[in-house]
Amino acid sequence: MLDIKDLREQKERYIELLSRRGGDFSYLEEVLKKDEERRIIIKKVEVLKAKRNEASKKIGLYKRERKNPTEIFKEIQFIGDDIKVLDEQLKMLDEEIKYQLLITPNLPAEDIPIGKDEEDNQEIKRYMTPTKFDFEPLPHWDLATKLDILDFERATKITGSRFTVYKGLGARLERALFNFMLDLHAIEHGYTEFMPPYLVNRASMIGTGQFPKFEDDAFKVDDDRELFLNPTAEVPTINYYRDEVLDMKDLPIKFTAFTTAFRKEAGSAGRDTRGIIRQHQFNKVELIKFTAPEDSSKELELMLKDSEKVLELLGLPYRVVNLCTGDLGFSMRKTYDIEVWLPSYNAYKEIGSISNAEDYQARRANIKFKRDAKSKPEYVHTLNGSGLAVGRTVVAILENFQQEDGTIIVPKVLQPYMKVDVIK
RNA sequence: GGAGGAGUACCCAAGAGGCUGAAGGGGCCAGCUUGGAAAGCUGGUAGGUCGAUGAUUCGGCGCAGGGGUUCAAAACCCCUCUCCUCCGCCA
Incomplete structure (x- = not known):
């Protein structure tokens, strides 16, 4: 606000x-x-x-x-x-x-590119070059169906469209990935692990900016308590401190939260209909920070590095873009998107975004901090980033590490979690 | 789901319509004492938010949240939320 x-x-x-x-x-x-x-x-x-x-x-x-x-x-x-x-x-x-x-969005930062949509985003970094194949690569939905590790058809029987069943090494790959990500952020990067409730109330949705404007995107539980399915760990994690005054000495507070996210994808009918790029339910490891105002820009850059590290360790080609004003999320002042190379799209596709809301969410959720016992409370700055979207990382691994025979090479860092080095 | 109990400032806690910006502790800060500390003693400190104001300062609201009764409510009435105890059910 x-x-x-x-x-x-x-x-x-x-x-x-x-x-x-x-x-x-x-x-x-x-x-x-x-x-x-x-x-x-x-x-x-x-x-x-x-x-x-x-x-x-x-x-x-x-x-x-x-x-x-x-x-x-x-x-x-x-x-x-x-x-x-x-x-x-x-x-x-x-x-x-x-x-x-x-219903008024956050002010965009002064120094971000002015533009209309993702076309105007500014590329600021590339890591590795797009994967080249000496055979015709398959999209992940074909690879996964052949390997019988994702089942799109039967999932519609259980629930409906935009839901998928993970099976066998597919399920294990998903689990390996979020364990790997959590270990990286919790153990190497110093974030505190966080497992919040998956149902959130209206006040929480307002606190982070989803409501009242984007109520149509949320799954509502049919219950007189007015609860909604978690749309991103950002919501429960930032609202953890709603209506509180924190101590300066505890800042920055860093959480890494694994949650399953649920979204109606109301405005995206017909987009990304094949595969698991855009699902009503997906897993995500999130990074959250609460900082003093003077530290948030620096912490944003550090968070971007923490996030990039995941793809670097996996050996996936990606680029980082600085979102232009037209593509910037409602609550954010500045956002970097990390886009991973997807052969099926022949393009870079968003796999995570790292944002600084500054005091916008803090004011909505009433989260303050005190510099010392005598000083006046001030609003904290909140940041959140992906660390990363797990489903899309599965896609990136399947598509970038596929071999001519349709098997998938498991990245070194995942092998201890997967217990195998090839998905076949 | 059934039956009870509770929610006051950083913490504990008094308070059953007016003098309560909320007694009393603890804590915290300063001083005395001490070689230094503990204990003890002395003094001080009470949050937040909104509005007005150049500063100082003044005023409104605030005793879980919302509504009501009253000239006046932490106190009385209604609703909601949270926590605790017992019973039931249950991963």
Whole structure:
């Protein structure tokens, strides 16, 4: 959430920056008018409340002294009604302003490329060169079906489209990968392992920015508690500290969370329909950081390195892009995407993204920190990154390490987990 | 699912309509004491948020959350959430 005071003071700059995402943000002018109105009412109602408090105090005093307080009663006879009316107006204004702010995305960072969509993302790094084959490589859905390690057809029987059964060495590859990733981040990179609930409430979804704007993307549980299936570990993990004040000495806090994520993929009908690139259910190892404001840029770069390390150890070709304003996620100020080379797409495909939300989620979720006992609480910065999307890593391994006979070479680092060196 | 109990500031805890910005502890900070520390003693400290204000400061809200009764509510009423105990069920 944006800070209404900052918005008030830097209206033009805020609207200009937001417009870089594309879209019309002139409605913020209306929001500021409501904010103005709100402050006028606050002034009025607080004067009345102060008057009433004073009178009530006097009545108490009179009663103790056995004096007659009728006079005072007369004075404030109608004050309660006035307060009630103003309070109701205030509440409505508050709600409208809050709602508008909740559906307004984060400001993009000043230094990221301005652009419309992924075409305008800026490539900043390549690792290895795209895999070359001296035979006709197969897409992962064909490879996996032949090896009988993924079953797309029968999965539709169990659930429906965009669900897959992992089987045999396919299931083991998935498990090997997330164990490998967790070990890397927890043991080598110093993140604390984190296993959150997979059902989250509305407040959590609002806290990280999924709601209210993107409610259609979430699976809702039919239960009167209003719970939703975890769409990314970012939600439960960042909300872990919702409404808390952390100690500076504990920052940065680093978590690595493995979760199964569930998404409706509402807007992507017809896209990536083959294989397991885009599923309603997928596994992901996530990296989360809570930092002091002055450290978040540095921590973002470190997180990117931690994330890249996974692909480097696996020996997969990838590139890193700096997302342009048009492709940037709702809650984020800056995002790097890591894109892995996929022969079936003959292109780089997103396998993880590493983002800095700065104080946007912290303000929504009310997560602060104190520099020391006496200092005022300030909002933390939150960062999250993939470490990585497990299903898409399976795809990358199958497609990049396939051999002419349709078998798959298991990367060295996975062999201790897989107990085999070839999937056949 | 059934029956009870509880939720007050960093922690423990008093408080059953007005003098409670919340007694009392613990903690924390400073000082005395000490070679240094502990203990002891003395003094100090109470959060957050919103609004006004150049600073100082003033005012509103705040005793799990929401709503109500009242001139006035931590206290009374209603709803919700969380935790605890017992019973039932269960991986």
